[in-house]
Amino acid sequence: MTEPLYHLVPKDSWIEHQQSRKPYFPPTYDQDGFIHLTKDPNFLLGVANNFYSSKDPWEWICLRIDPSRLTSEVRYEPAAPVGNTAPPTGWKEGALEAPVFPHLYGTIDFDAVTAEHAVRRDSQQGTFLNIEGVT
Template sequence: MAPLYHLVQESIWAKCKADGAAYYPPTYEQDGFIHLTADARFLLGVGNLFYKDVAGTFLLLVLDSEKLSAKVIFEPAAAVGNKPSDGLAAGGAETAKEALPLFPHLYGTIDFGAVTAELPIERDAAGEFLSIPGLAETEAAP
């Protein structure tokens, strides 16, 4: 299983789980999909580019891609709501010769059974995403 990752506001995720309701992020209706990444190296950059100004606690959901019932399509980086992905796309390639990364987009909800870990994300007072304790352990798991 190759894990996929999703940054989620803890309050929204907790409410969906408690209510047994399907999870959709606040930008789903506008974007048409749930933003994921397959490369953990992008997580803090994604958090800081798109969610730094969003107050509250965030979690990282580690997903088993084989347990997702909705379609996942790898596509170029896309805006999250009204925030363009230009900075992420430009920083994704090490050199001009390297292809820009593709990101998994989930066209449906995240199945609760597909979540293999929920990791807290450390942020500073200004909202900057600093680290994700426990991430290395989930990457090393078979």
């Protein structure tokens, strides 16, 4: 297996797609044009808290993905908005040592997912606290 990629997804949505075998696309795919991933697990909690903590009460999981099993193209690009939510200001294109992130131009193949990690959140604030086995 090559170095894994990670994707955060509401647990119910992922289970629904697995059971129906319907290709998975996040709700912002049409607007964004790709699925947001990360290669560096150190970014996961920051990404989750920037884009998702105040928006929903859902239970989330983190998918560990083997990129060699993906059938759609992965491009490494600067941080981009998720829907209408901008990336953290320190990640603007052109910033010193701005990270690039893997963007998947297609669906996540079910066979590419090698693990599903539970995500723990603060029950009052919705803040993402840790991802079991990852952070």
